[in-house]
Amino acid sequence: MKKKIYFADLTYKTSIPSSDCMPLGCGYVAAYANKLYGDKFDIKIFKYTDEFFKAVEANPPDIFAGSCYVWNKNLVLLASK
Secondary structure, three states: OOEEEEEEEEEOOOOOOOOOOOOHHHHHHHHHHHHHHHHHEEEEEEEEHHHHHHHHHHOOOOEEEEOOOOOOHHHHHHHHO
8 A cells, every 4th residue: 555645835725825836845855756666655745725634634644744934834833733
């Protein structure tokens, strides 16, 4: 059975996102992990909290990796709980 890794560069989904950038850093790390380990992991990348929390509730990850910045520190800490 594959281990699940959830990468998250989280922002709130409002009329104006606090960060409207693509989760490029998460993508780079996920791509490198995929190159090293192939299909041993099921990797998903999240940007918005509602999608992330639904996925965690339905199918919790084995590993959580969150991008932590000044503007989303508290959100990533909440997600890691």
